[in-house]
Amino acid sequence: MAKELGYYRQAGLDVDFLEADASINPIKRVLRGEAEFGVGTTDLIKKYVNGEPVVVLGVILQHSPIGLVTTRPDIKSVEDLRGKKIMIEENSAELFAFLEANGLKVSDYILHKHKLSLSDLISQKVDVSSIYKTTEISALEAKNIDYQTFYPISSGIDFYGDNLFTTRDMVENHLEVVEAFRHASFRGWQYAMTNKEETIRHILSTYVTDHTYEQLQFEANVMEELMQTDRIYPGNMTKYHWERIAKTYMSVGFIDAVPNLDNFIYQPETKVVEIYQKLIWAIATISFTLFLLVALIYISHRFHKQKKQYQTLVQEAPISILIIDKTNHVQHWNRQAEKTFGWQANEVIGKNILDFLVGKNNREAIAQLFEEIRESGNRIQTINENTTKSGELINCNWTNSRYGEASLGQVICMATDVAEFLDEIDYDLMKKEHSIAVANKKKPTTQLENKGLSESLPLQNFDEQAQLAEIMNVSLIMWQTHTGKGRIKLAEKSQLWRVTIDGSTAKTRTLDKYLSRETIPNNPRWRKVIDTAIFVMGHAPDSEQKKYLNSLIERFTHFKSNS
Structure with missing residues (x-):
């Protein structure tokens, strides 16, 4: 839509597009000078390693289609x-x-x-x-x-898709054109995904296409899922993700080593901005040196006092709190983290959290989650299987957020052992009985079934809506973790929830109500929630997370059978 909306014209550019067909290789044509810009796959990194002067300007799809x-x-x-x-x-x-x-x-x-x-x-x-x-x-x-x-x-091969690129010559000699084209293109993509209905009708009325309205609507919805435009602006990319892609290429022998990507990944800037920044810094240095000296003395005194209070609050918090830097190395580890995971702070400070706390099967997913938090600033909640110092596997409920200035890349992670939420249920006994039941191929029992109801969980204290929300949220997290898909696909595949089209966007309104206690109906369709959880468990490998979800189901069904 960038051309139709005049974004290129506003930037002083006259742009023509060459439609792809079997005879056109976008990378070769750009390198031969037949086009200034192109959209290519992650094969760009192979070309870069082989000495080709390609520069990736940004990515359209966060996940390859x-x-x-x-x-x-x-x-x-x-x-x-x-x-x-x-x-x-x-x-x-x-x-x-x-x-x-x-x-x-x-x-x-x-x-x-x-x-x-x-x-x-x-x-x-x-x-x-x-x-x-x-x-x-x-x-x-x-x-x-x-x-x-x-x-x-x-x-586990998660590549970017549809990467906008140009040549090193364009960046070095026509920087203003590169920046203008890049900005207008991604601005056009953002508009298109925000106004899908308008974009579809424009395509049908303007271009010769054999695609129907329904096919274009399907394409737009899938692209929205792959672009993640609800939290990531088109064009966004990270060096970390490109390095992961390069490591995958190296692991299968496509390249010999992971290269330095500084000249491969475009860093948006212009000469005008550079000059302006230098001028501002010069003026600021001359004008405010004395003022800053005085202010720093005052701020330093207050900051020292507030920092001490904050550190005490974090250190004595009743939940595990740890802070990691931009390379996932531990910077802070409070007392509750010492109790939950077994390591003292001096044993883990400076170590990569992925190397000792996260299971091998989850490391790549958690590393990507941290990068997403750093990029978007969103708070993300997960349930992960973690390893303690003694080697025990425990299930923890994590809340992770960006910490401090975005440029620092720090993430604060707050965790509670899931077992602590099971109240009167003996979690260790439940796990043991679950294992025995699997071995004997019979239904596992829980402490609720072994004890009298008055000794285990008073029915009058059971919050049905809260339990349903917990089951649905854990199910959705497990589905996303093991399939890489979202709510729409869960509703479609399970055939338990209706998917509606609002304009050109697919919605799961009824399912969404069951993600929060406050929006669950007074007479909930609890069997649908249980069936959804069972469906998700059928698509996930055995894990502590799966056992936890199973325990939630049994707890809820026990309540319903006795209410």
């Missing part, structure tokens, strides 16, 4: 792709990394060149094809074709 699809019913897993004919479009290294991560080398399947069409897949000339989940999936559904998809994120 690229995956694999098959219409063959006998292909049920990535392993089943061995020996099959696979059509993959150019510059899709993440798919090769995905296959490699699942034990499939290029010699293990028959590679076909992609034609930017699924016709060969539908006619079964090939068994599998690379796809963009934003477009091709809706086309298959419109034709009522059954399909199975495989996405790299299921193997």
Whole structure:
């Protein structure tokens, strides 16, 4: 929409777009000087390592839409792709990394060149094809074709998608043009996702397209999910995420080492801004030196007193509080953290929290969560399985927020052991009985079932709405953690909740009511909540988080059977 709304014209740019087809490689065309800007995959990093002067200006999609699809019913897993004919479009290294991560080398399947069409897949000339989940999936559904998809994120390969890029020459010699084009483009994307209905109708009325209104609506909703525009402005990217992508490329042999990315990642700036900043600093230094000296003496005295009070408050808090720096190394570890996790402060200060407190299977997800907090400033609540000094695995409810100035990259993490919320339920006994029950393939019992009701949990003190909200929130967190998808997909896949379209945005209004105690109806549909939790547990591996959710279900159903 940037061109239609005049954003490029306002920036003094005359922009023409070249539509992609099978004969056009955007990266090659930009490097040959046939275009100044392009949109490419994360293959850009391979080009950079090989010496090509590419510079990534920003990303459109926070998560890549690229995956694999098959219409063959006998292909049920990535392993089943061995020996099959696979059509993959150019510059899709993440798919090769995905296959490699699942034990499939290029010699293990028959590679076909992609034609930017699924016709060969539908006619079964090939068994599998690379796809963009934003477009091709809706086309298959419109034709009522059954399909199975495989996405790299299921193997922990989470790449950016649709990356705006240019050349080092453009940045060094035409910086004003680069900055103007970048700003106008991402401003256009922001408008398009904020006004999806208007954008769809503009496409249908202005361009020749074989997409229907419903297909464009589907594409817009999927893009909104991948762009995360509700909390991240288009174009946003981090060096940390690009380094993770480079490490994945290195792990499968596509590059030899993780390069220095300073010249690969664009840092928005202009010469005018640089000159202006230098001038301001010069004036400020001359004009306010004496004033600052006096002010600093006064502020220092007050800050010292307030800092001491704050440190005492944090140190003596009844919940675990820790502060990490921008590289996830522990800076503060209060007394309750010492009690909960077993390590004394002097044992963990300066250590990476991911190395000792987070399980190996969750480290990448938690690292990404910290980066999201640093970028967006949002507060994020999770339930994680954590390791204590003694080696015991405990389930903790975490609230994580940005701490201090955004430029410092600090995160404050506050945790409580989930077991503390089970009140009269003996959590250790419940875990033991759960394990025995799984071994014997029978339903686990809880302390509530072993004791008389008067000895365990008084029914009059049971908050039904609060318990339902807890079950639904834990279920949603587990679903997001293990599938990478949100509420819309949970509602669609489980077929338990209605999805409505508000304008051009998909909503789950009824489900959303059950995420907060205050909005749950007086006569709640509690069976739907329980069924949702059971559905989610069926899609998640065994973990302490899963056991905790199971205990919540049993506690609630026990209450209903005795009320």
